[in-house]
Amino acid sequence: MKLVNYYVSNFANSSRVGFILNGQVIDVQHAYQKWLQSQNEDASFAKVTHEMPADPNLFFSLGETVLEKAKLAYDYAKDAGITGLDREEVRLGVPIPEPRKIICVGKNYADHAAEMDSDVPEFPVLFSKFSNALIGPDDEIEKSSATEQLDYEVELAVVIGKEATKVSREEAADYILGFTIGNDISARDLQKRTQQWLQGKTLDRTTPIGPWVVTKDEVGEFSNLAIRSYVNGELRQQSNTGKMIFDVPYLLEFITNLITLQPGDIILTGTPDGVGFAMNPPQFLQDGDVVTLEIENIGKMENKVVER
Missing domain, CATH: 3.90.850.10 (Fumarylacetoacetase-like, C-terminal domain)
Structure with missing residues (x-):
């Protein structure tokens, strides 16, 4: 899985975590919410944002804990045919903008x-x-x-x-x-x-x-x-x-x-x-x-x- 930090101008220029799938950038938080829904689990905004942060620094600071959930979202997006943004529509930033070390x-x-x-x-x-x-x-x-x-x-x-x-x-x-x-x-x-x-x-x-x-x-x-x-x-x-x-x-x-x-x-x-x-x-x-x-x-x- 290729994890990116991406920006979209109409998204208040805030950066978010995504992954690359079929040459497109898929928002990992959005894909995780779709996976929760497919499992008939609570897919509320509060739960999704708590378990799958969109902020790259917070996401990577959680390490393997969040990575396992991101893999579930990735596999679901691949199987369900979820589409995202073309590479030309986004700007990629530093994957981890402010690492501790x-x-x-x-x-x-x-x-x-x-x-x-x-x-x-x-x-x-x-x-x-x-x-x-x-x-x-x-x-x-x-x-x-x-x-x-x-x-x-x-x-x-x-x-x-x-x-x-x-x-x-x-x-x-x-x-x-x-x-x-x-x-x-x-x-x-x-x-x-x-x-x-x-x-x-x-x-x-x-x-x-x-x-x-x-x-x-x-x-x-x-x-x-x-x-x-x-x-x-x-x-x-x-x-x-x-x-x-x-x-x-x-x-x-x-x-x-x-x-x-x-x-x-x-x-x-x-x-x-x-x-x-x-x-x-x-x-x-x-x-x-x-x-x-x-x-x-x-x-x-x-x-x-x-x-x-």
Whole structure:
């Protein structure tokens, strides 16, 4: 199931959770109400809004609790032939606009560490982003005048499905709700002027996430996914998530032995080689550039860079 945060202009521009079915966006709350009615259960507004929140932040904060109900709604919509809105009629936002935590992993592909003239780390390199940086798949990447070295990084993003503390790698998959695509846009000049990377990693409206969260059952083997990025149609990065130094189960074990993760938290798992900074000469993003990211079994996301 592909879960989206969508906007419709005649809906007071408020964002709502939907899912993709037959190329259309179906409102998950509406589909859940229809399922309740089909079961001759209470389908009152109060019950539906309590059990199936339309707000994306609240929806994902409930994790697997609400996901099971959403799957019932999805299966019913598929069987009943419920239709929704065409993709062109909606704008997709960040699937989770304000996650409690955005934890990022640096230098997690050996080839990328090498191209950045860095040693392979002994432990995962962790840093954070804040929600001010997040934008959706239909939004523009804002190039701030504070940087002249804006760079792209395609990354597999993990969405947590239930509270996770001291999780072992063997049980890590049980705590994952799904996956999405992240572009860890980095201002290299700001990132590298101090030992702490934060200032180069969380500029306003620079980090696309999307286009949807794909539930883990649909993604399948997440340790073997093709991952690519393009700039203006030119292939820049091409790798596989199997080349991570620290795979997803290890990352969940490592992080949750330090930090308790909550439903809706996001982990950006690192980028492979091929970034603009490492090219000869370096190729940084400019006004008007279009960055396209692809991850196997998840989809494609495309954002334009606009100087602001």
